[in-house]
Amino acid sequence: MNCIVILCDTLRWDHCSPYHKGHPLSDLSGEQAPWVVPTPNIERLADRGTVFDNAWCGSSPCMPARRDIYTGRYEFLERGWGPLEDDDLDLPRQISGPKPASLTRLLTDGYSVSHLITDHFHLWEQGAGNYHMGYAGYEFIRGHEGDAWKTDPITFPCPDDPMSKVERHHRNVFLTRKKEEDYFCAQVFTRASEWLQANHGYKDFYLHIDCFDPHEPWDPPEEYVKMFDPRGYQVERWHSKPPYDFWRRHMTEDELRHFQARYAASVVFTDKWLGTFLDTMDALHLWEDTVVIFTSDHGTFNGDHGRIGKTQTHQFGALSHIPFILVHPDYRVGERRDQLVQLVDIYPTVLSVLGRPCPPGRHGVDLLPILQNRTAKAHTYAISGQFGKSVSITDGDWILHQSPGPENQPLYWHGHQTARFDPLGYTLGAYQDGRRPVVNYPSWAEPTWLSNREEDPNELYNQANQYHGQVDRLTEALRDLFIELGAPQEQFQRLNL
Template identity: 70%
Template sequence: MNCIVIVCDTLRVDHCGPYHLGRPLNRVVSPEQPEWTVPTPNMDRLARRGTVFDNAWCGSTPCMPARRDIYTGRYEFLERGWGPLEDDDLDLPRQVSGPPNQSLGWQLGQGYPVSYMVTDHFHLWEQGAGNYHMGYTGFDFVRGHEADAWKTDPIVFPCPDDAGHKVERHHRNVHLTRKSENDYFCAQVFTQAADWLESNKTHDDFYMHIDCFDPHEPWDPPEDLLKMFDPRGYDVDRWKSMVPYDEWGNHYSPEELRHVQARYAAMVTLTDKWLGMLLDKLDELDMWKNTMVIFTSDHGTYNGDRGRIGKLQTHQHDACGHIPFIVAHPQDGHGERRSQLVQLVDIYPTVLSAVGRPCPPDRHGIDLLPVLRDSAAATRRYAISGMFGRSVTITDGEWILHQSPVPDNKPLYWYGHSTARFIHYDLGPYENGRRAVDCPSWETPTWLSDKRADPNEFANLAEALPDKLAELQRELADKLVGLGAPPEQLERLGL
């Protein structure tokens, strides 16, 4: 079977049609969202062909930690933060395609499937993470998004953000290369992916990975799509394509926040529109009969929820931790939904199963093919997620606990040879395979919520329900032990 994995960065689950089901955003999870409905006809189209997982949770956050979960089938955030693949990582493309630096003829002769990546995600190349492309048979990199150091022409160009911000590179690149909607980054990604399918459709059991940076910031959608949500378009007093990761009231008026929310919704609409090009190509080539498609995101983002905007500030509440996850299988689960808990680490064993390759031992992920065939098949009792050195989240889909560390957040160690070159951590010297970490955590209390009555987790029930709190803390401790997490994690979390 062929397998295509599509990861759209920072895609909120409540903006996806298979989850909002046509409801206005403020009636899905968060009343702090606008009253508009975000049309995503191509996500809906994929859902009709596939299985929608209602209880999908990210795992390690943010962007690159989530990708290491996908590439290794193991939670990164318990051992390390944002970084490259380590030398001993059994990364997914190599498990599919065999040893790197071989000829295609040798690879096919040995019976390995072809693997290919199409992406505009600059972090995959950036210092501190830039080796995630190396295991693929081939790859295509769409240049110019966010902080991609590409164009250097000494020109004057419109830049809504501060000139000293690295996203200035984005606006320079856009000014020099964007002539029409076809030149938007998600348009290029899905167009090139469709072109690869056209040229490679006769390969047996290929794996294609599409890593689309949209709808991650910078949010600069076409004005006609923006006007679907804000009739003023870009005719506003001021706007910036990036957002501060902070309480929104420190930066925006309510009207300005609505404009930010409109730009995000327009980016989702744009991304969905160009996803349709890929689905059209699968239709045209009649590939659905032997191709499985997995569609998901690395995490969501706060966009007015809980008084915040952006990521990396507090617990992995629903707006960040709950993600879309749709699997379209050639035979199984068409038009169905599943309530089982699934996570990004599950992509690893599921892809290997689909393309007929063995899965290495000691993975945290679960093969989801049995769940597509059988709605009663089990996955896991609890999902966990978090950011390295911060709180750890555990949920059974009904109750959710965000466990904060003890005040000094110690002991804490960073495992592996890599260092913290993107998100800063104070690391000690490398000794015995690890580095001591001095890392303050967020000033947020341990948080317990009943998601059935309070899906956006506004009410903290930790003090009111001490028995339930203790029960989930015990389950979290057992889960960490079962995963083989470093033992000091229990100590720093007060477990």
């Protein structure tokens, strides 16, 4: 059986047709605009497969989420944004062998061909850039966000602060983008289609598609923006990257709506080019022997809790609740599941599909039994978090966001590698005994927070002081889960467990 994983970065679950079911966004969240976001190609996947309604990310943001996928372990318990390490037993090497080999030797030794296609610059950026190395082949589409690619000394239109790293993105795209096919998601899914056409004859291949869209910069073709804001880009001012802050500190309500319009347009545009890839699968009849997993690394605030952008606060549902669709040729067409699933489950599931053994010590579970049996067990609790910040736990109904003590200590970064590219503000001490102390790294200002998804799906009200029994129950569950996962001892102290 072949396996394809499709990861679209920063894709909110409520912008996907299988989840909003044709309802306006404002029906799902009063902080969203009253428009419907059509994603017919994500819906094509749902019609062929199984939709998981209770999927949660795990480690956050971008690269920590990928490490969950590549290792089958929650990264945020031990370290933050960083590269893979030698003992991580990363997924590509489990599929294509522990060291680079010729294709002939790889296949002779009983391994499978694996291939990565991505425009996700962080996979290659200093401090995280070794996620491609275990694949039998890989393709990197240049130019996104801060990619130091083009240096041509020209004048070009850039709506952002020229000191922002997004300035590089606009320079790159101004020099290379001439038509819709030149946009990044179009290139990603076009190249993936071409790879399928050339390589679909391999038995038990693994294709990993990591599409940066709809992550910001939010600058899709204007015709897609006009689906949600008739003005298109003809507004007084616009920025392609949200400020990751309370939106009222930076923009008017009209400007927020324009941000929301460009995000929705980016989702629709990404979905269109996903469709070209699905067309290729149709033409090659690959649905007959291929499993497809479609998901995202996390969502984003887009007016929720008065915020825009990622991180900033607890892993509320706008960030941690993600789309997750699994298509299998033999099981459950057009069905839904409510088991708790997470990104760490991709690792054992892919290995199960390919008939490869799963190493011990993984935190994920194989999802194939759940396709066969709607009552099969997955996770009793899902957890998510960002290294050194609060930790969230949910049973699917109640969600507890457990804040650390005011000192946020003790805290250690476990592992040899550090994040040379440091987007989140760590200060690391000297390496000793397999770890580095983390200092001067405050947690979020928000206190421990309890929400009930049925009563308050947007988690706007903290019910921790009202339901002490639920706080105690979930705190105990988090403590027990940490023990089961082998979490570092300081996490129990830091989080008052």
